[in-house]
Amino acid sequence: MITEHEILRLGHQGDGVALGPVYAPATLPGETVRGVVSGSQLTQIRIETPSPDRVQPPCQHAKSCGGCQLQHASDAFVAQWKQDIVATALDAQGLAAPMRAIQTSAARTRRRAVVSARRTKKGAMAGFHARGSDVIVQIPDCQLVDSRLRAGLPLAEALAVAGASRKGEISVTLTVTENGLDVAVSGGKPTDGPLEATLAQLAERFGVARLAWEGEVIAMRQPPVQGFGTAKVTPPPGAFLQATPEGEAALLAGVREIVGNAARIVDLFSGCGTFSLPLAEQAEVFALEGDAGMIRALDHGWRQAQGLKKVTGIARDLFRRPLVPQELAGFDAAVLDPPRAGAEAQVAALAESSLERIAYVSCNPVTFARDARVLVDAGYHLAWVQVVDQFRWSSHIELVAAFSRTAGQETGGSAQM
Structure with missing residues:
Protein backbone atom coordinates (compact mmCIF):
# COMPACT_ATOMS: atom_id res chain seq x y z
CA MET A 1 0.00 0.00 0.00
CA ILE A 2 1.32 3.44 -0.92
CA THR A 3 1.41 5.87 2.01
CA GLU A 4 2.53 9.47 2.52
CA HIS A 5 5.32 10.50 4.90
CA GLU A 6 7.05 13.68 6.03
CA ILE A 7 10.83 13.43 6.35
CA LEU A 8 11.82 14.82 9.75
CA ARG A 9 15.60 14.48 9.74
CA LEU A 10 18.54 12.56 8.32
CA GLY A 11 19.90 9.54 10.15
CA HIS A 12 23.62 8.94 10.64
CA GLN A 13 23.72 6.79 7.48
CA GLY A 14 22.25 9.60 5.37
CA ASP A 15 18.71 8.20 5.05
CA GLY A 16 15.70 10.41 5.61
CA VAL A 17 13.76 9.48 8.76
CA ALA A 18 9.96 9.72 9.05
CA LEU A 19 7.69 8.79 11.96
CA GLY A 20 7.85 5.13 12.87
CA PRO A 21 10.75 5.37 12.40
CA VAL A 22 10.65 4.74 8.66
CA TYR A 23 13.89 5.17 6.72
CA ALA A 24 13.76 6.64 3.23
CA PRO A 25 16.97 6.77 1.19
CA ALA A 26 17.70 9.77 -1.05
CA THR A 27 15.27 12.06 0.79
CA LEU A 28 15.80 15.26 2.76
CA PRO A 29 14.26 16.88 5.87
CA GLY A 30 11.06 18.77 5.17
CA GLU A 31 10.15 16.72 2.11
CA THR A 32 6.78 15.03 1.67
CA VAL A 33 7.20 11.66 -0.01
CA ARG A 34 5.07 8.69 -0.95
CA GLY A 35 6.11 5.05 -1.03
CA VAL A 36 5.59 1.51 0.16
CA VAL A 37 6.72 0.60 3.70
CA SER A 38 8.66 -2.66 3.88
CA GLY A 39 9.68 -3.34 7.46
CA SER A 40 11.35 -0.08 8.52
CA GLN A 41 12.26 0.91 4.95
CA LEU A 42 10.33 3.05 2.51
CA THR A 43 10.58 1.74 -1.04
CA GLN A 44 9.27 2.88 -4.43
CA ILE A 45 9.76 6.44 -3.24
CA ARG A 46 8.22 9.40 -5.03
CA ILE A 47 9.05 12.94 -3.96
CA GLU A 48 5.86 14.97 -3.65
CA THR A 49 7.26 18.16 -2.10
CA PRO A 50 11.00 18.55 -2.69
CA SER A 51 13.34 20.34 -0.30
CA PRO A 52 14.99 23.58 -1.49
CA ASP A 53 18.27 21.78 -0.66
CA ARG A 54 17.57 19.08 -3.26
CA VAL A 55 19.88 19.17 -6.31
CA GLN A 56 20.40 17.11 -9.43
CA PRO A 57 23.01 14.40 -8.60
CA PRO A 58 26.23 15.17 -10.50
CA CYS A 59 26.93 11.50 -11.25
CA GLN A 60 24.98 9.46 -13.79
CA HIS A 61 25.37 6.39 -11.54
CA ALA A 62 23.79 8.02 -8.47
CA LYS A 63 20.45 6.21 -8.65
CA SER A 64 21.92 2.71 -8.98
CA CYS A 65 25.29 2.90 -7.17
CA GLY A 66 25.56 2.61 -3.39
CA GLY A 67 28.94 4.35 -3.22
CA CYS A 68 27.41 7.76 -2.38
CA GLN A 69 24.42 8.52 -0.17
CA LEU A 70 24.05 12.30 -0.47
CA GLN A 71 24.49 13.42 -4.06
CA HIS A 72 20.88 14.64 -4.07
CA ALA A 73 21.68 17.25 -1.39
CA SER A 74 23.35 20.63 -1.87
CA ASP A 75 26.95 21.03 -0.74
CA ALA A 76 25.89 23.61 1.85
CA PHE A 77 23.30 21.25 3.31
CA VAL A 78 25.77 18.34 3.55
CA ALA A 79 28.42 20.55 5.18
CA GLN A 80 26.01 21.79 7.84
CA TRP A 81 24.61 18.30 8.43
CA LYS A 82 28.08 16.89 9.06
CA GLN A 83 28.92 19.75 11.40
CA ASP A 84 25.65 19.15 13.25
CA ILE A 85 26.39 15.40 13.62
CA VAL A 86 29.60 16.25 15.47
CA ALA A 87 27.95 18.93 17.60
CA THR A 88 25.12 16.54 18.52
CA ALA A 89 27.59 13.80 19.51
CA LEU A 90 29.40 16.27 21.77
CA ASP A 91 26.14 17.56 23.23
CA ALA A 92 25.17 14.00 24.18
CA GLN A 93 28.29 13.99 26.37
CA GLY A 94 27.54 17.42 27.83
CA LEU A 95 30.22 19.10 25.73
CA ALA A 96 30.43 21.87 23.16
CA ALA A 97 33.25 23.40 21.15
CA PRO A 98 33.82 26.11 18.55
CA MET A 99 33.38 24.51 15.12
CA ARG A 100 35.78 25.69 12.47
CA ALA A 101 34.75 25.87 8.81
CA ILE A 102 34.47 22.43 7.25
CA GLN A 103 37.14 21.43 4.72
CA THR A 104 35.57 19.44 1.87
CA SER A 105 37.64 17.58 -0.72
CA ALA A 106 36.88 18.31 -4.36
CA ALA A 107 35.13 15.84 -6.64
CA ARG A 108 37.28 13.20 -8.37
CA THR A 109 40.05 13.35 -5.77
CA ARG A 110 39.59 10.05 -3.89
CA ARG A 111 42.93 8.27 -4.31
CA GLY A 227 54.94 11.22 0.15
CA PHE A 228 54.57 12.19 3.81
CA GLY A 229 56.22 15.58 4.06
CA THR A 230 59.69 15.20 2.58
CA ALA A 231 59.78 11.44 3.29
CA LYS A 232 58.90 8.77 0.75
CA VAL A 233 57.14 5.71 2.13
CA THR A 234 56.14 2.39 0.55
CA PRO A 235 53.19 1.16 2.66
CA PRO A 236 52.33 -2.55 3.01
CA PRO A 237 49.70 -3.85 0.54
CA GLY A 238 46.25 -2.48 1.37
CA ALA A 239 47.55 -0.27 4.20
CA PHE A 240 45.46 2.61 5.52
CA LEU A 241 45.86 5.94 3.76
CA GLN A 242 43.92 9.18 4.10
CA ALA A 243 41.32 9.23 1.34
CA THR A 244 42.32 12.43 -0.47
CA PRO A 245 45.49 14.58 -0.62
CA GLU A 246 43.41 17.65 0.32
CA GLY A 247 41.93 15.90 3.32
CA GLU A 248 45.30 14.71 4.52
CA ALA A 249 46.73 18.22 4.17
CA ALA A 250 43.84 19.71 6.17
CA LEU A 251 44.24 17.19 8.99
CA LEU A 252 48.00 17.71 9.04
CA ALA A 253 47.59 21.49 9.18
CA GLY A 254 45.30 21.12 12.18
CA VAL A 255 47.69 18.74 13.91
CA ARG A 256 50.65 21.08 13.28
CA GLU A 257 48.74 24.00 14.80
CA ILE A 258 47.80 22.02 17.90
CA VAL A 259 51.26 20.61 18.68
CA GLY A 260 52.79 24.03 18.01
CA ASN A 261 56.49 24.21 18.91
CA ALA A 262 56.55 20.90 20.80
CA ALA A 263 60.05 19.43 20.79
CA ARG A 264 59.04 15.81 21.56
CA ILE A 265 55.82 14.34 20.19
CA VAL A 266 54.22 10.92 20.65
CA ASP A 267 52.14 9.76 17.68
CA LEU A 268 49.62 7.11 18.76
CA PHE A 269 48.13 4.89 16.02
CA SER A 270 50.71 6.37 13.67
CA GLY A 271 50.10 4.17 10.63
CA CYS A 272 52.90 4.55 8.08
CA GLY A 273 53.79 8.07 9.23
CA THR A 274 51.08 10.36 7.88
CA PHE A 275 51.71 12.77 10.76
CA SER A 276 54.95 11.43 12.28
CA LEU A 277 57.17 12.12 9.29
CA PRO A 278 56.02 15.68 8.53
CA LEU A 279 56.17 16.53 12.23
CA ALA A 280 59.76 15.23 12.33
CA GLU A 281 60.76 18.29 10.32
CA GLN A 282 60.54 20.21 13.63
CA ALA A 283 60.40 17.68 16.48
CA GLU A 284 61.54 14.28 17.66
CA VAL A 285 58.70 11.80 17.23
CA PHE A 286 57.92 8.52 18.98
CA ALA A 287 55.46 6.62 16.72
CA LEU A 288 53.40 3.63 17.82
CA GLU A 289 51.21 1.44 15.63
CA GLY A 290 49.83 -2.08 16.01
CA ASP A 291 50.77 -3.18 12.49
CA ALA A 292 54.48 -4.07 12.34
CA GLY A 293 54.53 -3.74 8.55
CA MET A 294 53.42 -0.13 8.77
CA ILE A 295 56.10 0.63 11.34
CA ARG A 296 58.76 -0.92 9.09
CA ALA A 297 57.56 1.24 6.21
CA LEU A 298 57.64 4.36 8.41
CA ASP A 299 61.13 3.57 9.66
CA HIS A 300 62.47 2.96 6.15
CA GLY A 301 60.94 6.22 4.93
CA TRP A 302 62.51 8.15 7.78
CA ARG A 303 65.97 6.61 7.26
CA GLN A 304 65.91 7.48 3.54
CA ALA A 305 64.77 11.08 4.10
CA GLN A 306 67.07 14.04 4.61
CA GLY A 307 66.90 16.69 7.33
CA LEU A 308 64.40 15.04 9.66
CA LYS A 309 64.76 14.81 13.42
CA LYS A 310 64.74 11.38 15.05
CA VAL A 311 61.67 9.20 14.58
CA THR A 312 61.42 6.07 16.73
CA GLY A 313 58.83 3.57 15.48
CA ILE A 314 57.45 0.84 17.74
CA ALA A 315 54.94 -1.89 16.87
CA ARG A 316 52.55 -2.07 19.82
CA ASP A 317 48.87 -2.90 20.29
CA LEU A 318 47.57 0.23 21.98
CA PHE A 319 44.20 -1.36 22.67
CA ARG A 320 45.77 -4.04 24.86
CA ARG A 321 48.91 -2.15 25.91
CA PRO A 322 48.29 1.61 25.90
CA LEU A 323 51.14 3.90 26.84
CA VAL A 324 50.82 4.56 30.56
CA PRO A 325 51.38 7.98 32.17
CA GLN A 326 54.97 7.12 33.13
CA GLU A 327 55.76 6.33 29.50
CA LEU A 328 54.08 9.55 28.34
CA ALA A 329 56.20 11.65 30.69
CA GLY A 330 58.74 13.74 28.83
CA PHE A 331 56.62 14.36 25.75
CA ASP A 332 55.31 17.83 25.01
CA ALA A 333 52.35 16.80 22.86
CA ALA A 334 50.47 13.77 21.58
CA VAL A 335 48.80 12.98 18.26
CA LEU A 336 45.98 10.45 18.46
CA ASP A 337 44.45 8.94 15.30
CA PRO A 338 42.60 5.74 16.29
CA PRO A 339 40.24 3.61 14.18
CA ARG A 340 36.46 3.93 14.41
CA ALA A 341 36.31 2.26 17.83
CA GLY A 342 38.18 5.20 19.31
CA ALA A 343 40.92 4.84 21.90
CA GLU A 344 39.21 4.23 25.23
CA ALA A 345 42.14 2.60 27.03
CA GLN A 346 44.75 4.98 25.62
CA VAL A 347 42.61 8.02 26.38
CA ALA A 348 42.24 6.88 29.98
CA ALA A 349 46.03 6.86 30.24
CA LEU A 350 46.34 10.24 28.52
CA ALA A 351 43.83 11.66 31.00
CA GLU A 352 46.17 10.71 33.85
CA SER A 353 49.25 12.12 32.12
CA SER A 354 50.81 15.59 32.31
CA LEU A 355 50.82 16.11 28.55
CA GLU A 356 49.99 19.70 27.73
CA ARG A 357 48.54 19.29 24.22
CA ILE A 358 46.68 16.57 22.35
CA ALA A 359 45.69 16.56 18.68
CA TYR A 360 42.85 14.08 18.25
CA VAL A 361 42.03 12.92 14.71
CA SER A 362 38.83 10.87 14.49
CA CYS A 363 36.66 9.13 11.90
CA ASN A 364 33.75 8.53 14.31
CA PRO A 365 32.04 11.47 16.07
CA VAL A 366 30.39 9.19 18.67
CA THR A 367 33.56 7.54 19.96
CA PHE A 368 35.40 10.86 19.67
CA ALA A 369 32.81 12.54 21.92
CA ARG A 370 33.03 9.66 24.41
CA ASP A 371 36.82 10.03 24.58
CA ALA A 372 36.58 13.84 24.71
CA ARG A 373 34.40 13.57 27.81
CA VAL A 374 37.14 11.59 29.58
CA LEU A 375 39.79 14.16 28.69
CA VAL A 376 37.65 17.12 29.72
CA ASP A 377 36.81 15.43 33.02
CA ALA A 378 40.56 15.10 33.59
CA GLY A 379 41.12 18.83 33.14
CA TYR A 380 41.70 19.20 29.42
CA HIS A 381 39.96 21.95 27.48
CA LEU A 382 38.44 21.16 24.08
CA ALA A 383 39.45 24.31 22.22
CA TRP A 384 38.04 23.70 18.74
CA VAL A 385 36.90 21.02 16.29
CA GLN A 386 37.26 21.02 12.52
CA VAL A 387 35.36 18.60 10.30
CA VAL A 388 37.35 17.38 7.30
CA ASP A 389 35.11 15.86 4.64
CA GLN A 390 37.29 13.52 2.59
CA PHE A 391 34.37 11.24 1.77
CA ARG A 392 32.33 13.65 -0.32
CA TRP A 393 28.64 12.77 -0.76
CA SER A 394 28.84 10.05 1.90
CA SER A 395 27.72 9.90 5.52
CA HIS A 396 31.32 9.39 6.67
CA ILE A 397 32.76 12.15 8.88
CA GLU A 398 36.34 12.89 9.92
CA LEU A 399 37.63 15.60 12.21
CA VAL A 400 40.61 17.03 14.04
CA ALA A 401 40.25 18.49 17.53
CA ALA A 402 42.49 20.47 19.86
CA PHE A 403 42.87 19.64 23.56
CA SER A 404 44.98 21.65 25.98
CA ARG A 405 45.65 21.55 29.71
CA THR A 406 45.53 25.38 29.80
CA ALA A 407 42.54 27.33 28.52
CA GLY A 408 43.37 30.27 26.28
CA GLN A 409 46.55 28.81 24.76
CA GLU A 410 46.91 28.84 20.96
CA THR A 411 44.60 25.81 20.84
CA GLY A 412 41.68 27.86 22.25
CA GLY A 413 39.39 27.80 25.27
CA SER A 414 37.22 25.55 27.37
CA ALA A 415 34.50 23.30 25.97
CA GLN A 416 32.78 22.11 29.14
CA MET A 417 29.14 23.05 29.55
Missing part, protein backbone atom coordinates in the same frame (compact mmCIF):
# COMPACT_ATOMS: atom_id res chain seq x y z
CA ARG A 112 41.98 5.01 -2.65
CA ALA A 113 38.87 2.86 -3.10
CA VAL A 114 37.80 -0.75 -2.74
CA VAL A 115 35.86 -2.05 -5.73
CA SER A 116 34.17 -5.40 -6.15
CA ALA A 117 34.59 -7.58 -9.23
CA ARG A 118 33.02 -10.83 -10.36
CA ARG A 119 33.06 -13.06 -13.40
CA THR A 120 30.15 -13.03 -15.83
CA LYS A 121 29.19 -15.21 -18.77
CA LYS A 122 30.84 -12.74 -21.13
CA GLY A 123 33.83 -11.83 -18.99
CA ALA A 124 33.66 -9.78 -15.76
CA MET A 125 32.35 -6.58 -14.22
CA ALA A 126 33.79 -4.29 -11.58
CA GLY A 127 32.42 -1.39 -9.57
CA PHE A 128 30.60 -0.57 -6.33
CA HIS A 129 27.67 -2.46 -4.87
CA ALA A 130 24.15 -1.18 -5.35
CA ARG A 131 22.62 0.16 -2.16
CA GLY A 132 21.84 -2.67 0.29
CA SER A 133 22.67 -5.30 -2.32
CA ASP A 134 25.45 -7.55 -3.54
CA VAL A 135 24.73 -6.48 -7.13
CA ILE A 136 27.77 -4.78 -8.67
CA VAL A 137 27.16 -1.48 -10.47
CA GLN A 138 29.73 -0.48 -13.07
CA ILE A 139 30.98 3.10 -12.59
CA PRO A 140 32.78 4.27 -15.77
CA ASP A 141 31.88 7.94 -15.08
CA CYS A 142 32.27 7.97 -11.29
CA GLN A 143 32.52 11.56 -10.01
CA LEU A 144 34.07 10.50 -6.73
CA VAL A 145 37.41 8.88 -7.55
CA ASP A 146 40.61 10.13 -9.14
CA SER A 147 40.67 9.40 -12.88
CA ARG A 148 43.85 7.32 -12.41
CA LEU A 149 41.96 5.10 -9.98
CA ARG A 150 38.99 4.80 -12.32
CA ALA A 151 41.41 3.61 -15.00
CA GLY A 152 42.07 0.56 -12.79
CA LEU A 153 38.55 -0.82 -13.27
CA PRO A 154 39.46 -2.81 -16.41
CA LEU A 155 42.31 -4.34 -14.43
CA ALA A 156 39.88 -5.33 -11.65
CA GLU A 157 37.75 -7.10 -14.26
CA ALA A 158 40.78 -8.90 -15.67
CA LEU A 159 41.78 -9.99 -12.17
CA ALA A 160 38.30 -11.43 -11.63
CA VAL A 161 38.54 -13.44 -14.85
CA ALA A 162 41.95 -14.72 -13.78
CA GLY A 163 41.38 -15.49 -10.12
CA ALA A 164 37.79 -15.19 -8.90
CA SER A 165 35.70 -18.27 -8.22
CA ARG A 166 32.78 -18.78 -10.59
CA LYS A 167 30.14 -17.70 -8.06
CA GLY A 168 32.15 -15.46 -5.75
CA GLU A 169 33.56 -11.98 -6.06
CA ILE A 170 36.90 -10.40 -5.27
CA SER A 171 37.63 -7.13 -3.46
CA VAL A 172 40.22 -5.00 -5.20
CA THR A 173 41.83 -2.14 -3.30
CA LEU A 174 43.13 0.46 -5.76
CA THR A 175 45.45 3.19 -4.50
CA VAL A 176 47.01 6.01 -6.50
CA THR A 177 50.74 6.37 -5.77
CA GLU A 178 53.60 8.40 -7.19
CA ASN A 179 54.61 5.44 -9.37
CA GLY A 180 51.22 4.17 -10.55
CA LEU A 181 48.44 2.11 -9.05
CA ASP A 182 49.00 -0.05 -5.99
CA VAL A 183 46.61 -3.02 -6.20
CA ALA A 184 45.69 -5.44 -3.40
CA VAL A 185 43.21 -8.28 -3.97
CA SER A 186 41.30 -10.37 -1.43
CA GLY A 187 38.67 -13.10 -1.80
CA GLY A 188 40.28 -14.80 -4.78
CA LYS A 189 41.41 -18.34 -5.50
CA PRO A 190 44.52 -19.74 -3.80
CA THR A 191 47.57 -18.97 -5.89
CA ASP A 192 49.54 -21.56 -7.79
CA GLY A 193 52.23 -21.32 -10.44
CA PRO A 194 49.94 -20.65 -13.44
CA LEU A 195 47.83 -18.08 -11.56
CA GLU A 196 50.90 -16.24 -10.32
CA ALA A 197 52.25 -16.09 -13.86
CA THR A 198 48.94 -14.71 -15.14
CA LEU A 199 48.79 -12.12 -12.38
CA ALA A 200 52.35 -10.99 -13.10
CA GLN A 201 51.45 -10.62 -16.78
CA LEU A 202 48.43 -8.50 -15.86
CA ALA A 203 50.58 -6.27 -13.65
CA GLU A 204 52.92 -5.70 -16.58
CA ARG A 205 50.14 -5.22 -19.11
CA PHE A 206 48.33 -2.61 -17.03
CA GLY A 207 51.52 -0.95 -15.79
CA VAL A 208 50.70 -1.12 -12.08
CA ALA A 209 53.34 -0.30 -9.49
CA ARG A 210 52.55 -3.32 -7.31
CA LEU A 211 50.09 -6.19 -7.30
CA ALA A 212 49.38 -8.18 -4.13
CA TRP A 213 47.09 -11.22 -3.82
CA GLU A 214 45.80 -12.07 -0.32
CA GLY A 215 48.64 -10.05 1.19
CA GLU A 216 51.36 -11.70 -0.91
CA VAL A 217 53.21 -9.44 -3.35
CA ILE A 218 53.02 -11.06 -6.79
CA ALA A 219 54.66 -8.33 -8.83
CA MET A 220 56.30 -4.98 -8.13
CA ARG A 221 57.40 -2.98 -11.14
CA GLN A 222 58.18 0.08 -8.99
CA PRO A 223 57.75 0.83 -5.31
CA PRO A 224 54.24 2.30 -4.74
CA VAL A 225 55.48 5.44 -3.00
CA GLN A 226 53.47 7.88 -0.91
